[in-house]
Amino acid sequence: MKFDQRVKWHRADDASHAFQGWRVAVIGGTGGIGRALSRLLASRGAHVIVVGQTFRDAGTPGIEFIKADLSLMREAQRVATLLPAETLDLVIFTTGIFAAPERQVTAEGIERDLAVSYLNRLVILRGIAPRLGVERAGDARMKPRVFIVGYPGGGQIGTPDDLNAETSYKAMSAHMNTVAGNEMLVLDAVKRYPQATFFGLNPGLIKTNIRDNFFGKDSLKSRIAETLIGWLSPSADAYAQHIAPLLASRDIEAHSGAMFNRKARAILPSPGLTDTHIRQFMAASEALVSRAGTRIAAP
Numbered sequence: 001m002k003f004d005q006r007v008k009w010h011r012a013d014d015a016s017h018a019f020q021g022w023r024v025a026v027i028g029g030t031g032g033i034g035r036a037l038s039r040l041l042a043s044r045g046a047h048v049i050v051v052g053q054t055f056r057d058a059g060t061p062g063i064e065f066i067k068a069d070l071s072l073m074r075e076a077q078r079v080a081t082l083l084p085a086e087t088l089d090l091v092i093f094t095t096g097i098f099a100a101p102e103r104q105v106t107a108e109g110i111e112r113d114l115a116v117s118y119l120n121r122l123v124i125l126r127g128i129a130p131r132l133g134v135e136r137a138g139d140a141r142m143k144p145r146v147f148i149v150g151y152p153g154g155g156q157i158g159t160p161d162d163l164n165a166e167t168s169y170k171a172m173s174a175h176m177n178t179v180a181g182n183e184m185l186v187l188d189a190v191k192r193y194p195q196a197t198f199f200g201l202n203p204g205l206i207k208t209n210i211r212d213n214f215f216g217k218d219s220l221k222s223r224i225a226e227t228l229i230g231w232l233s234p235s236a237d238a239y240a241q242h243i244a245p246l247l248a249s250r251d252i253e254a255h256s257g258a259m260f261n262r263k264a265r266a267i268l269p270s271p272g273l274t275d276t277h278i279r280q281f282m283a284a285s286e287a288l289v290s291r292a293g294t295r296i297a298a299p
């Protein structure tokens with residue numbers, strides 16, 4: 001990964017009030033990184049809507065829950081309709097799993113990792129972006145912001161000609177389609193929706209439940225892997241503390257499309273993500289959503 005020298009930002013001396021009154025949605029805010037961010041922002045005065053399957057923060061002031069199974073595109077569409085996009089200052093996408101050793105398919109016929117870690121984000125983003133922040137009470141000098149958590153900058157460009165892994169399946173290649181897709185969601189949205197700003201976050205390795213589907217939940221392999229990751233990497237809470245000032249920083253306002261590494265330093269997008277490639281990947285993604293029976297919002 002290479003640093004992006006054009007994008008510099010500075011931590012505000014006292015960022016503890018930065019989110020007072022902000023309206024935030026965290027898609028995937030019920031677990032892992034999304035949950036850590038939701039709890040932190042709510043503790044700093046934001047009103048946070050979390051979307052996920054299992055609500056773990058009932059009774060926490062400032063956190064509201066929308067239950068959804070985001071492996072299904074029709075559920076993603078429903079979430080897009082339910083979200084009060086018009087009043088949101090900030091949207092964070094963190095929903096994800098890791099591809100299983102054997103190919104899994106959703107009830108709508110989509111490879112499961114692709115559906116949960118990427119395609120539902122496309123459906124929700126297209127559904128909310130045109131309305132995003134249009135009735136916002138927040139700071140008029142800052143456009144509504146979208147942060148997409150994935151693994152940008154790592155050089156993955158995906159395989160649009162076999163996005164659904166029907167010709168061949170390998171867990172790692174399938175997951176890399178979601179990595180590439182999420183990076184392209186940022187780059188595509190920058191041009192598509194100039195009324196908002198879009199950023200990619202690469203948290204590096206964090207101890208969460210994300211690898212359960214790959215190693216097997218509570219398996220010996222899973223416990224060993226997460227213990228090692230726990231020794232070597234920050235917790236989701238530590239990452240959230242570190243990244244939070246970036247989410248509110250005015251310094252990045254003119255840098256829609258920027259990507260940030262685990263230390264919140266700007267990194268360059270993956271080489272190979274040309275306009276032509278992004279168009280092809282987005283067309284393949286839209287075709288798959290439509291094949292699953294959901295009409296994706298245009299533009």
Ligand SMILES: NC(=O)c1ccc[n+]([C@@H]2O[C@H](COP(=O)([O-])OP(=O)(O)OC[C@H]3O[C@@H](n4cnc5c(N)ncnc54)[C@H](OP(=O)(O)O)[C@@H]3O)[C@@H](O)[C@H]2O)c1
Pocket residue numbers: 028029030031032033034035051052053054055068069070071093094095096097116117149150151202203204205206207208209210211
């Ligand atoms: N952890 C890492 O080492 C790491 C490294 C690089 C990138 N990332 C990226 O960071 C993001 C967040 O990962 P994480 O580590 O925080 O993962 P996590 O702890 O497993 O959390 C994933 C979130 O996704 C939700 N989710 C999973 N399946 C869902 C479904 N079918 N419907 C609705 N929600 C669903 C979970 O909600 P429920 O629990 O309610 O189902 C949870 O809120 C992902 O994009 C991941 O690729 C993580």
